Amino acid sequence: MPVTIAFIGTGNMNEAIMAGALAGGYDAADVVATARRDERISALKEKYGVEATNSNPEAVADADTVVLGVKPYQLDDILTEIGEHLTKDAVVVSLAVGRTLESMEAKLPEGVAVVRVMPNTPSMVGKGMHAVTPNEACSDEQLARTKSLLAASGDVVTVAEKDHDAVTAVSGSGPAYLFYIADAMVEAGVLLGLQRDVAHRLAVQTIVGAGAMLAESGDSPVQLREKVSSPGGTTIMALAELDRRAVRAAMVAAMQASHDRSASMN
Ligand SMILES: NC(=O)C1=CN([C@@H]2O[C@H](COP(=O)(O)OP(=O)(O)OC[C@H]3O[C@@H](n4cnc5c(N)ncnc54)[C@H](O)[C@@H]3O)[C@@H](O)[C@H]2O)C=CC1
Numbered sequence: 226m227p228v229t230i231a232f233i234g235t236g237n238m239n240e241a242i243m244a245g246a247l248a249g250g251y252d253a254a255d256v257v258a259t260a261r262r263d264e265r266i267s268a269l270k271e272k273y274g275v276e277a278t279n280s281n282p283e284a285v286a287d288a289d290t291v292v293l294g295v296k297p298y299q300l301d302d303i304l305t306e307i308g309e310h311l312t313k314d315a316v317v318v319s320l321a322v323g324r325t326l327e328s329m330e331a332k333l334p335e336g337v338a339v340v341r342v343m344p345n346t347p348s349m350v351g352k353g354m355h356a357v358t359p360n361e362a363c364s365d366e367q368l369a370r371t372k373s374l375l376a377a378s379g380d381v382v383t384v385a386e387k388d389h390d391a392v393t394a395v396s397g398s399g400p401a402y403l404f405y406i407a408d409a410m411v412e413a414g415v416l417l418g419l420q421r422d423v424a425h426r427l428a429v430q431t432i433v434g435a436g437a438m439l440a441e442s443g444d445s446p447v448q449l450r451e452k453v454s455s456p457g458g459t460t461i462m463a464l465a466e467l468d469r470r471a472v473r474a475a476m477v478a479a480m481q482a483s484h485d486r487s488a489s490m491n
């Protein structure tokens with residue numbers, strides 16, 4: 226069977242999207258992954274049963290979907306390397322933060338379909354968030370093909386390209402904010418006398434449960450917060466302390482910093 230999906234630069238994000246696709250019914254025989262080190266190539270072959278190689282031009286030669294998982298500063302070299310080897314129908318899917326469609330088109334032969342994606346690491350457990358923007362040359366079918374692939378590892382939303390820096394601040398960098406809060410909750414639990422493993426279990430299940438309520442209840446974050454906060458009770462005391470310490474303002478400033486860094490990376 227011909228190879229149809231090439232993952233170029235199979236690090237954290239590309240491995241997550243590839244693993245999701247394979248778990249979601251894509252055939253390993255239709256997938257090729259590239260990496261630089263021999264040990265990594267062997268590991269990808271062994272773990273996923275896919276074809277793996279260090280040759281990016283060979284990997285894209287039969288592919289109709291080419292997912293680029295390299296760092297933003299490595300992207301130009303890869304685009305130049307693969308451009309002339311792409312199939313006529315190929316769609317190039319870039320995960321690189323901050324890199325515009327225009328900047329990628331400039332490194333590819335004219336008329337190549339490109340989709341800019343902002344994914345996030347929960348794709349590793351099938352709960353990713355992918356925001357996608359196609360370029361002018363991308364057909365409806367090529368976009369649908371891309372969205373189907375991404376849907377195997379999470380939710381997919383189409384956004385305007387101007388929104389990518391904001392998307393990065395919310396969902397791209399977002400998992401790290403929650404890991405930061407989880408870490409702080411565990412540390413505080415230990416400070417209050419809990420065993421570390423118990424504090425970890427309590428914090429994790431609380432975040433999982435709160436996330437499920439956000440996703441499933443239909444209530445807004447404010448409504449959910451109000452349900453935990455009894456008048457004069459423990460929760461309102463904690464939330465008032467967060468406000469006194471300007472945690473909300475810190476959150477806005479942090480996300481502005483993520484946005485601005487993304488905007489500066491093209
Ligand atoms: N990690 C994250 O949370 C997110 C990452 N992204 C984007 O995803 C992309 C990948 O990020 P990560 O997976 O975190 O990075 P990573 O460092 O884990 O993966 C990059 C991989 O590309 C490989 N590579 C580099 N040059 C290569 C070449 N010439 N040929 C073959 N392989 C090559 C590296 O060996 C590495 O395995 C980046 O552009 C990043 O901006 C986007 C959203 C979230």
Ligand SMILES: O=C(O)[C@@H]1CCC=N1
Binds near residue numbers: 322393
């Ligand atoms: O920190 C980064 O550059 C990547 C992009 C979004 C999340 N992580």
